[in-house]
Each structure stands twice: as C-alpha cells, then as structure tokens.
Amino acid sequence: xxxxxxxxxxxxxxxxxxxxxAARWLATSLVTLVLLGWxxxxxxxxxxxxxxxxxxxxxxxxxxxxxxxxxxxxxxPVRRWLLLTVDDLVYGxxxxxYTVITELNRQIDVVAPINxxxxxxxxxxxxxxTLNVPYVAIVNGDTETSVVGVRPTARDLVDVPLTYxxxxxxHLYVAPRHAGTxxxxxxxxLLSDLAQQLAVALYAIRASEQVQASRVALVTAREEERRRIxxxxxxxxxxxxxxxxxxxxxVARLLETDPGRSVELLSEVREGxxxxxxxxxxxxxxxxxxxxxxxxxxxxxxxxxxxxxGLTVRVDxxxxxxxxxxxxxxxxxxxxxxxxxAARHSGGGQCRVSIExxxxxxxxxxxxxxxxxxxxxxxxxxxxAIRERAAELGGTVELTSNGGTTITxxxxxxxxxxx
Amino acid sequence: MSRSPNYTIAxxxxxLLSLANTITALxxxxxxxxxxxxxxxxxxxxxxxxxxxxxxxxxxAAYGVFRxxxxxxxxxxxxxxxxxxxxxxxxxxxxxxxxxxxxxxGLVVAxxxxxxxxxxxxxxxxxxxxxx
Numbered sequence: 001x002x003x004x005x006x007x008x009x010x011x012x013x014x015x016x017x018x019x020x021x022a023a024r025w026l027a028t029s030l031v032t033l034v035l036l037g038w039x040x041x042x043x044x045x046x047x048x049x050x051x052x053x054x055x056x057x058x059x060x061x062x063x064x065x066x067x068x069x070x071x072x073x074x075x076x077p078v079r080r081w082l083l084l085t086v087d088d089l090v091y092g093x094x095x096x097x098y099t100v101i102t103e104l105n106r107q108i109d110v111v112a113p114i115n116x117x118x119x120x121x122x123x124x125x126x127x128x129x130t131l132n133v134p135y136v137a138i139v140n141g142d143t144e145t146s147v148v149g150v151r152p153t154a155r156d157l158v159d160v161p162l163t164y165x166x167x168x169x170x171h172l173y174v175a176p177r178h179a180g181t182x183x184x185x186x187x188x189x190l191l192s193d194l195a196q197q198l199a200v201a202l203y204a205i206r207a208s209e210q211v212q213a214s215r216v217a218l219v220t221a222r223e224e225e226r227r228r229i230x231x232x233x234x235x236x237x238x239x240x241x242x243x244x245x246x247x248x249x250x251v252a253r254l255l256e257t258d259p260g261r262s263v264e265l266l267s268e269v270r271e272g273x274x275x276x277x278x279x280x281x282x283x284x285x286x287x288x289x290x291x292x293x294x295x296x297x298x299x300x301x302x303x304x305x306x307x308x309x310g311l312t313v314r315v316d317x318x319x320x321x322x323x324x325x326x327x328x329x330x331x332x333x334x335x336x337x338x339x340x341x342a343a344r345h346s347g348g349g350q351c352r353v354s355i356e357x358x359x360x361x362x363x364x365x366x367x368x369x370x371x372x373x374x375x376x377x378x379x380x381x382x383x384x385a386i387r388e389r390a391a392e393l394g395g396t397v398e399l400t401s402n403g404g405t406t407i408t409x410x411x412x413x414x415x416x417x418x419x
Numbered sequence: 420m421s422r423s424p425n426y427t428i429a430x431x432x433x434x435l436l437s438l439a440n441t442i443t444a445l446x447x448x449x450x451x452x453x454x455x456x457x458x459x460x461x462x463x464x465x466x467x468x469x470x471x472x473x474x475x476x477x478x479x480a481a482y483g484v485f486r487x488x489x490x491x492x493x494x495x496x497x498x499x500x501x502x503x504x505x506x507x508x509x510x511x512x513x514x515x516x517x518x519x520x521x522x523x524x525g526l527v528v529a530x531x532x533x534x535x536x537x538x539x540x541x542x543x544x545x546x547x548x549x550x551x
Contacts, residue, residue: 030496034533037500041526044507052511085537089492 023132027090031082038078043067084184087132087177104197124148127174127194131187135175138162140202149175158183160191162199169202217392232283240276244269288325289332296320297328301353304339311343316354323362327411330389331355331364334397337382338366338407346370346405357413361395364409372401426492429535430484433495436502436528437477443521444470460514470505473498484536496536502529 044052050063104126124136124146135149135157151157152175160172172195176182183191247269254262284290291300301315323331335353342351348370356363379387383399386407390397395411444467447455452464461467477498483491502525509522 026493030493033497033500034537037503037533040507041503041530044510048511054512054514082537089489089496089537 023090027083027086030086030090031079034082034086035075035079039071039075042070042074046070080181083178083181088184088186101193101197104194121146121148127172131174131183131190133174133177133183135173137173138170138198138202139173140170140206145170145202151175152179156180156182158188158191160195162195162202164199164203167203169199169206172198221392228286229283232279236279236283237276240272240279244272244276247272288329292328292332297323297332298355300332301335301339304336310349311339312350313339314350314352316352320355321357323357324413326393327362327413330393330395330411331362331409334386334389334407334409335364335366337386341382342366342368342370342405346372348404359413361410361412364411365406366409367404367406369404372403373399373405375401377401425535425538426484426487429495429532430481432528432532432535433477433484433499434481436525436532437474437481437498439474440470440502440525441474441478444468444474462509466505473501473505477502492536496533499529499532499536502526503533 046063046067047059050059052059104123124138125148127138128134128136128148133149135151136147137144137151138146151173156175156179158174158176160174161168162170162172172191174183174191247265251262251265251269254265289300291303294300295303297320298315298318302313304313339351339353342348346368348368351366351368354365356365377399383397386409387397390409390411393411395409398408400406400408447461447467448471450458450461455461455464455467462470477495480491480494480498484495485491506522506525506529509518510526511519513519513522
C-alpha cells in the first residue's frame, strides 16, 4: 500500500515537470498565433482604409509605412499583455492553490526540510516547477536556503517578503517567465499564499535553531561555571588546606620542644584560615550575591560598593514583588555593571535605577547624569556582559544617550520561573 | 474555477459567430464544389469546408468556454484567430457589400471574443501586495 501510495505521489510530483515543456510550447504558440492575427488585421485594415478593394489594387506607399509603424508601436505592449494573459491561461494548475500549498507543506515536512547549513534546492525547484518560472530563491535571513536557476537582473526579479507576525523572516525571489515582463496577478496571489506558508516554516525552523543554540549556551555556561569552581577549589582552597595541615603537623611536633615556635605557626594557621574563609565567601558570592538573600534586590543595589566611590545611587521602588531567582541575579549583575560603568566612565555624580514589574516582564532603567556615550560607540566587555546576561533569559537591552546614559533592560518573566 | 463575465461574453460571441459561419457554409455546401468554384460570387469550396469544420468545432469550444473549461478557452482562442485570418481577405475583396460587411462583422466578433477570453477581471483577481 505504501509503495502504491509513493508511486502515485511520485507521478503527481513528476507530472508538472512533464507538462512544463508542453505548456511552454503551447503558450508560445498561442501568443505567436494571436500576434499574427493582430499584425494581419492592422495591415489589412490600413490598406482597406487606403482604398484597397476588389476593383482597386493600388495602395499608396505611405499606407504601408503607416501599417508598419502601427504594428511596430503596438507589437511590444500587445505581446507583453499576451504573455501574461496566455501564461495564466495555460498554466492551469495555478488555479488549484490548495494543491500547490499542500505540496509545499509536504516538501517542507518530508522531502526538503529547510536547513540553513545545506542549500537544498528541492523546495525552490518545486515552486519553480509549479509556477513554471526559470529562477526561484528562498532567503532565510541573509542565507540563501534554497535556490534553483540562474539569477536574472534585479530589475526583473519579483521580491516577496516572508513575514510572520509582522517580523520579516526572509525573502522569496522569483524571476518572471519571460524577460522584460512580470508575473501575472494570479501568480502573485499564489506567491503571496506560498509566502505565508514559507514564512511560518522558516520561523519555526529559526525558533528551533534558537532553542538549540540556547541549550548549547546553557550547557556551556554550566560547564564554564563548574570549571571555574573546580579551579578555585583546586588552586585556592586545596593548597591552603594542605598548607594548614602541614603547619598543624609541625605545631604538634614542636609543641613540647619549641612552644614559642608553635605559637607562631598557630598564628600563621589562623591567618591561613582567614584567607580560606575569604576565598569561600568569594566563591559563594560568585554563585549568587548573598546581599540579595540577606537584604533583597533593592537594598542590595542601594548598598552597591560603587556608592562608596562618591556616586549617589537611587533605587526605585522601595519594594518589589517576589521575582524568580534567575531574574533577580541577572538584574543585580546588570545593574552592578551599569553602576560600575557610571562610577568609572560617566563623570556624573548620580545614578538612578528604577525597576517596573509587569505581568509578563520586568523593565529596569539605569540612568546616570554623566557625559553620555562616546560617538561612535564601541561596545566593550561590560556592555557585552550586560547584553549576554539579558539574552540568557530572553531579554533585551537598549542603550540611549541623551544628557547622560540610560540602559533599559527588559527581561521576560514567563521563561524565568526558576525559583 | 468560477466563470467570469468575460468568459460568458466570449462564449456567447464565439458561439454566435461559429453558429452563423456554420449555417452560412452549410447552406452553400449542397451546391457542390464545381458550381461554387466556378462562381465568382462565392468563396472557394475549400474555404467553405474549412468554415464548416471550424464552425462546428467553434460551437463545441464555445460550450467549453461557457463551462469554464481550459481546453475550451484555448481552442476558442485558436479558432477565433483562424476566423480573424479567414475574415480579413473578405473585407477588401468580398464580391458583394454583404460579404464585405459580414466579413467585417466576423472580424469584430472574433476579435472581441479573443479580447474577452484574454481579459483579466481585476475585481476577481485582486493584486497581491508584492513588490516587484
């Protein structure tokens, strides 16, 4: 049953290709025939107007000139009109847009899943065959995803934007069947329908890629975090504890023979323990700023270390509803970086942080009264870190410079429900 | 596909022309080839035969147009061009005024049928919002 079904499907798929040449021949023949009738009609009517009849075969030379001139003037627009209308007439499968779109979906799902890394021409070939056009290109973003045929001049190209929910996903480029003409209204209508399907498919594929990239980024970040903790434990805590162990062994050995030296060693051990405690605190702080847990986000920002460098930091509002932990940490680190930048580079004396919590997202404005952003702006490590932290949670960052610098960060709440 | 007014008009024009041509030719046909070929007021016998065939096919094709069949539209288009080419000589060289007028009418009707067959109904096919 499957084999028979595949066979039928193959025949259905192949039939447009088989009919393509015949249809083209038929269209050309019809255009030629009608043009022939047009030329003959003009010529005869002009000669009749000059008096040509059964009894009068004399025709003035200027009648021929007028006839030829009329034909020369009208032949091009008439031919162009004929090409469009006859094409519509001949390529009959265009009427059944449902069939074409169904075939398109099948191509997307089964035959040619659009993969930006491999330029698969199957989809473009299907559209080219359906519309009987010499060139089709599907551009996903800036990447030519599927191309068939030789690209004509830009003037002849029909550009169909692929948009989904108002966002431009890519473009569908199609060359008309005949140079110097364009596609008919019916073709354009069908292309418009095809474009909607393509846009949805491209959007889904792009979203899938973004999810995959996000997963990779998460795994990478987690591994980087583990590596950093391992390094801190191995290079910091490990040697310190080993050193203290040796010192304590020495203390035990010297306790009876050289009590004074023992006391000195114990003092060194105590200093070592202080350093180790500081290392552990730093390590823990790196995982999650303790100020957030101890004081809350607002108070933690108000007590930011940069306030001790002369910068006045105002934070609004006084209280926030409970936020996901990931959002709190991201906002704290973004604000920390922004306040740090304001203190170091802005030259201003005040920085205001305002946080607005909506149902779906959190918006944080950080504005200073400094000299603003340099022009042209070359974003450094700090700004990149801010963008990355926002992007990790699906948020956005916008920088504006208007008598100071304002950094606006919007972080969605629905995708950040980590407790 | 649903029938547009253009196809209806084209079908009526092509049908009437084909019917008229067929009847006219069928009336002449019984006179026989010898008599017709030797008469100065009649078109050649071969032309009459062609007219009968074209006329009969034209009636069928016009019905195809009326039923909005693609084959009917294409066939009618071809036949109407042939009608134009057949009618053209009759305008200057028709032996009688009636022949000249009937040829001219045939030319106009066939030309009109071609025009309405190829004319696109702008209301039925709204232009898609595409940039070119």
